[in-house]
Amino acid sequence: MKDLIIYSIACYSLTFGFIESPNELIVSLREIIKDDFSEKLIKCYHCSGFWIGLLLSPYLIYQFDTSFIWCFVYALYGAGMCYLLHILEDYIYFLRHGED
Numbered sequence: 001m002k003d004l005i006i007y008s009i010a011c012y013s014l015t016f017g018f019i020e021s022p023n024e025l026i027v028s029l030r031e032i033i034k035d036d037f038s039e040k041l042i043k044c045y046h047c048s049g050f051w052i053g054l055l056l057s058p059y060l061i062y063q064f065d066t067s068f069i070w071c072f073v074y075a076l077y078g079a080g081m082c083y084l085l086h087i088l089e090d091y092i093y094f095l096r097h098g099e100d
Contacts, residue, residue, distance in 0.1 A: 003059075003060060003063040003064070004060070006059075007056060007059060007060050007074070007078070008078070008081050008085075010056055010059075011049060011052055011053050011056055011078040011081065011082055012049070012081065012082050012085050012086075014052045014056070015045060015048045015049045015052045015082045016045075016086075018030075018042075018048055018052065019042065019043065019045065019048055030042040045082045045083045045086040046079050046080070046082065046083040047079070048082070049078050049079040049080075049081070049082025049083060050075050050076065050078065050079035051075075052078060052082070053074060053075035053076070053077065053078020053079055053082070054071060054072070054074075054075035054078075056074075056078065057070070057071040057072075057074040057075055057078075058071075060074050061074070
């Protein structure tokens with residue numbers, strides 16, 4: 001369970017950093033992805049969460065001693081978890097600050 005929590009936090013943190021970071025290197029990477037693939041990949045927490053989760057899935061494969069087939073299951077979990085945390089974060093923000 002501890003490893004799943006670590007994976008969840010790392011997945012959300014990296015996804016948030018990738019989408020929101022003002023760093024020049026990350027911005028240029030987002031521009032390359034936007035031009036070559038799709039703008040949705042750099043704006044959607046669900047889409048970015050999937051790819052970040054896919055990159056982080058070897059951590060869970062090693063911890064849980066599972067096969068590489070589970071990479072996609074872990075990536076889907078990461079995508080859903082990133083999206084739900086993003087929605088929860090927005091909900092808490094709007095509860096606190098109201099609709100301005």
